Amino acid sequence: MKMASTSRLDALPRVTCPNHPDAILVEDYRAGDMICPECGLLVGDRVIDVGSEWRIFSNDKATKDPSRVGDSQNPLLSDGDLSTMIGKGTGAASFDEFGNSKYQNRRTMSSSDRAMMNAFKEITTMAGRINLPRNTVDRTNNLFKQVYEQKSLKGRANDATASACLYIACIQEGVPRTFKEICAVSRISKKEIGRCFKLILKALETSVDLITTGDFMSRFCSNLCLPKQVQMAATHTAHKAVQLDLVPRRNPVSVAAATIYLASQASADKRTQKEIGDIAGVADVTIRQSYKLIYPRAPHLFPTDFIFDTPVDKLPQL
Amino acid sequence: MEEEETYLELYLDRCAAQDALVPPRSPVLSPAVPYDVYIPNLSNPETTFNSQLEEVTETSGNFSSVDLSFLPDELTQESKDQTVIRSKHEIEENCKTQSRQSRLPLPSQQDIGLALNSSSGSNSHSHLHTGDADSAQPSPEKPYSLPLASITPMTPMTPVSECSGIVPQLQNIVSTVNLACKLDLKKIALHAKNAEYNPKRFAAVIMRIREPRTTALIFSSGKMVCTGAKSEEQSRLAARKYARVVQKLGFPARFLDFKIQNMVGSCDVRFPIRLEGLVLTHQQFSSYEPELFPGLIYRMVKPRIVLLIFVSGKVVLTGAKERSDIYEAFENIYPILKGFKKT
Numbered sequence: 185m186k187m188a189s190t191s192r193l194d195a196l197p198r199v200t201c202p203n204h205p206d207a208i209l210v211e212d213y214r215a216g217d218m219i220c221p222e223c224g225l226l227v228g229d230r231v232i233d234v235g236s237e238w239r240i241f242s243n244d245k246a247t248k249d250p251s252r253v254g255d256s257q258n259p260l261l262s263d264g265d266l267s268t269m270i271g272k273g274t275g276a277a278s279f280d281e282f283g284n285s286k287y288q289n290r291r292t293m294s295s296s297d298r299a300m301m302n303a304f305k306e307i308t309t310m311a312g313r314i315n316l317p318r319n320t321v322d323r324t325n326n327l328f329k330q331v332y333e334q335k336s337l338k339g340r341a342n343d344a345t346a347s348a349c350l351y352i353a354c355i356q357e358g359v360p361r362t363f364k365e366i367c368a369v370s371r372i373s374k375k376e377i378g379r380c381f382k383l384i385l386k387a388l389e390t391s392v393d394l395i396t397t398g399d400f401m402s403r404f405c406s407n408l409c410l411p412k413q414v415q416m417a418a419t420h421t422a423h424k425a426v427q428l429d430l431v432p433r434r435n436p437v438s439v440a441a442a443t444i445y446l447a448s449q450a451s452a453d454k455r456t457q458k459e460i461g462d463i464a465g466v467a468d469v470t471i472r473q474s475y476k477l478i479y480p481r482a483p484h485l486f487p488t489d490f491i492f493d494t495p496v497d498k499l500p501q502l
Numbered sequence: 503m504e505e506e507e508t509y510l511e512l513y514l515d516r517c518a519a520q521d522a523l524v525p526p527r528s529p530v531l532s533p534a535v536p537y538d539v540y541i542p543n544l545s546n547p548e549t550t551f552n553s554q555l556e557e558v559t560e561t562s563g564n565f566s567s568v569d570l571s572f573l574p575d576e577l578t579q580e581s582k583d584q585t586v587i588r589s590k591h592e593i594e595e596n597c598k599t600q601s602r603q604s605r606l607p608l609p610s611q612q613d614i615g616l617a618l619n620s621s622s623g624s625n626s627h628s629h630l631h632t633g634d635a636d637s638a639q640p641s642p643e644k645p646y647s648l649p650l651a652s653i654t655p656m657t658p659m660t661p662v663s664e665c666s667g668i669v670p671q672l673q674n675i676v677s678t679v680n681l682a683c684k685l686d687l688k689k690i691a692l693h694a695k696n697a698e699y700n701p702k703r704f705a706a707v708i709m710r711i712r713e714p715r716t717t718a719l720i721f722s723s724g725k726m727v728c729t730g731a732k733s734e735e736q737s738r739l740a741a742r743k744y745a746r747v748v749q750k751l752g753f754p755a756r757f758l759d760f761k762i763q764n765m766v767g768s769c770d771v772r773f774p775i776r777l778e779g780l781v782l783t784h785q786q787f788s789s790y791e792p793e794l795f796p797g798l799i800y801r802m803v804k805p806r807i808v809l810l811i812f813v814s815g816k817v818v819l820t821g822a823k824e825r826s827d828i829y830e831a832f833e834n835i836y837p838i839l840k841g842f843k844k845t
Contacts, residue, residue, distance in 0.1 A: 273581070377793040391785045394778055429844065432774065433813045435792045489563050 199228045217292050221429050297439045300332055303346045310350055313369040314361070324353040327388070336387040340380050344372045348380035360399045362437050364465030397422035397440040400464070404444055407463045410453055413490065418447035421485040425478050428485075442474035443468045446482060449500060452493040517761065540762040622680050635770045666836040670767035670819055670828050674730060675737040681724040681745055681755040690720065693751050709744060721750065722754075734762055734825065766820045767828040771836065774844040780811070784838070807831040811839070 201207050201220035209218040209227055218228035237251050304325055311321045327349040331337055337345050347370040354361045367374045387390060398419050405415035422443040425431055431439045441464040448455040457468040457475075478485060484497045677761070687707045691699035697709045706719040716730040716737070727742060731737035738760060750756040777798045781790040790798040797818075800809040805827040810818040822828045 196823070245789055381791075381794075382789060385789070394781060394790065432844075435796075437793065 185197050191291075201225050201227050208268050212470045244447075268295045292478065297394065299342055300329065303328055303332070303342045306343055307346050307350060310347065310366075310369045316354070317348075320350075322356050323356060324349045326334075327353055327384070329383055331387055337380065337383055340383070341372065341376070342378045343370065345384070346370075346378045347372050347377045350386050351377065351381055352384065352390075352392060355395070359403075360395050360397075362400070362465055374417050381403055395436050397426060397443070400437060401444070404460070404463050408444070408448070408455055408459065410444070410448055410455070411451075412428055412445075414447045414451045414453060417451070417487055417490045418444045420487040421447060421478070424485045425481075430481060430482065431474055431477050434477070435466075435470075438466050438470045438474045439478075440464065441471045443485075444498065445471055446478060446485075447474060450486070450490070450492050454494075468491065475502060519703055550606060558839060567571055574807060579600065586661065606783060618715055665770075666833060668768040668769050668771065668832070668836070670817075670832050672732055672767045672825065672828070673763055674764075674766040675732070675734060676727065676729045676764040677737045677760060678725065678727050679730075679741045679745070679760045680758040681720075681726055681748060681753070682758050683724050683754050685720065685722050685748065685753055687720070687722050690748065709742060709747070712751070713749075714740050718744045720744070734765075737762060746774055758841060762823060764820065764829060765822040766818065766834075767822070768818045769832060771815045771817060771839055773840075774813055775839055776842045776844050777811065777813055779842045782836070802831050802834065805830055811835075815839075 199218060201209065201211065201223065203225065204220055207220050207222045207412070211218050213233055216230050216233065217226050219225070220227055233254075240251070290392055306362040307324050307328065308321060308407050311324070315441075328346055331349065347366050350365065350370075351366050354366075363374050363377060366377060370377070391405065401415055401419045401422070405418065418440070422440055425439060425443065431442075441460050444464075445455065445457055445460050448460075457471045460466075461468040461471055477502060479499070482499060486492075486496070559707050626819055641813050657705075686703075687705075690707050690709075691697045694707075694709060696711065696835050700708045704719075706721045709716075709718045709720060710716070714731050714736040716728055718729070718741070719727040726741065728737055728741045728744065731740050741760060742757060745755045745757050780798060780800075781788045784800065787802065788800045797810040797812040800811055802809060806821060807827055808817055808821045809831065810820075818830070819828045819831055822831070
């Protein structure tokens with residue numbers, strides 16, 4: 185049984201069971217009924233089904249779209265999609281003398297939020313490039329809506345604001361993406377994204393947690409096809425290095441890259457600095473710098489149960 | 503030059519006023535507050551001392567070596583303190599002796615002495631003696647040293663834990679002035695030395711002078727921006743020099759509304775700082791993004807100053823309109839930073 189979940193329901197007068205006004209009605213959508221669970225009274229009947237009319241499969245391009253109800257409503261984000269669209273005419277009467285179709289206002293849908301809908305589309309595209317899950321995208325959309333309504337970032341390019349919202353949403357979901365990764369899927373420069381990021385934090389009066397080295401380990405290691413022990417070793421090494429304060433002023437991403445290099449060189453799957461630099465978005469000289477700082481204490485940093493393919497003293501020294 | 507000293511006096515007076523010490527007996531001795539206690543015991547020599555001092559100040563030209571050995575020892579110490587405040591040259595000379603004097607046996611004195619020393623040192627152009635005072639710690643030369651020193655008024659102006667003893671050095675002052683006449687930038691660029699004018703890139707003449715080393719942007723409306731000076735007085739002097747250059751080229755330049763727009767200072771707290779801890783506790787003021795910038799950006803609300811705090815312990819303060827704002831901001835942040843010292 186499906187519960188109606190659109191927020192529009194709150195605007196309409198609520199139907200309640202006369203005997204149990206506080207009971208939450210259960211909707212039986214197959215029969216179109218709303219039933220009170222306390223006494224079984226049929227409160228609403230002939231409830232309109234808000235599901236989709238036709239199921240649409242992606243390979244089904246040959247046939248025209250038979251759906252007559254349009255896209256699904258997105259009331260949380262847009263200002264309600266209630267607008268009338270006039271479809272393209274088919275008969276001769278719909279064309280005026282020049283051959284243009286009359287009734288041309290198919291274009292102007294919700295004009296007040298045209299920019300916002302554009303931004304949502306851009307966010308979805310960007311997220312699709314790095315395979316972000318739907319809940320991250322939803323969170324980004326929510327953030328963007330809040331920022332957009334505040335109008336404090338009105339002067340900034342919408343794409344820049346959208347990219348910065350994506351960055352914040354990733355951190356809030358617990359899976360931070362580096363600025364460089366967001367740059368890779370966006371047309372905006374890192375500097376501009378950074379500026380928008382700071383402005384958004386001020387506008388929404390929130391703050392984000394500091395990034396740590398462990399946040400990136402699983403992503404970088406799987407991109408490099410490194411086995412689990414190497415990933416665990418790298419995570420442990422990075423954590424130890426930060427604890428012992430061997431790398432005080434290094435960017436956590438660079439430290440993570442250096443420890444992945446150390447762990448991979450000590451195991452059977454060796455990766456070059458250049459490969460790691462490409463994946464992490466870190467220059468290989470930067471990896472070298474951080475590596476020089478952690479190399480002296482390398483034996484202390486590895487976990488105790490790590491199996492060394494190359495012993496510690498034979499590790500490359502740059 | 504005088505204005506630097508008045509700033510120093512103002513600052514010291516403010517520090518002194520905070521603690522409501524014994525008010526100075528005579529205006530002559532007011533800057534050296536901690537040593538006022540000696541005055542009651544040395545009345546006679548004081549008058550001679552005063553007259554000597556006035557003689558000394560009158561001959562303000564040759565201050566290369568002020569020989570005060572004829573005075574009794576206690577006075578020599580005081581007098582040296584006076585002359586430090588008196589003139590810049592004496593600051594440079596007597597700083598070394600003062601530093602030795604300020605290394606009194608009582609450890610509580612050291613911070614004031616250090617503060618006095620470094621605050622006087624900061625106002626003179628060469629910063630050598632600040633380093634000297636910090637590095638060299640010869641044993642106190644005067645064993646008689648101030649039996650009166652144990653009296654309570656000698657306790658520091660501010661409690662030791664709060665007085666940081668470090669004074670931020672000013673690195674840059676940006677000021678604007680209105681020359682109040684329309685200028686022909688092409689003529690200025692052609693006739694003046696050290697002027698560059700590229701109208702396609704920027705609509706102002708960029709002029710530089712060597713002493714004080716500053717750069718000015720001169721706009722055709724007659725307004726001018728002067729940057730690069732290390733003190734307020736130097737900035738004013740440099741702006742006057744630029745105005746004179748413009749005047750000599752034939753424009754009726756005046757010197758209206760000289761205003762200092764921004765002052766930048768820097769200093770070193772000499773211990774590493776845990777920025778992650780600082781950003782956790784002072785979230786609403788600080789922003790630390792290691793990916794974007796390696797330092798923590800702390801926006802202090804009162805006074806409204808932005809501080810860049812780095813892991814090494816170096817601090818940059820900017821956004822001030824007054825010198826006292828920078829000092830106040832640093833005094834505010836110092837205890838916080840001490841709380842986040844590494845290891």
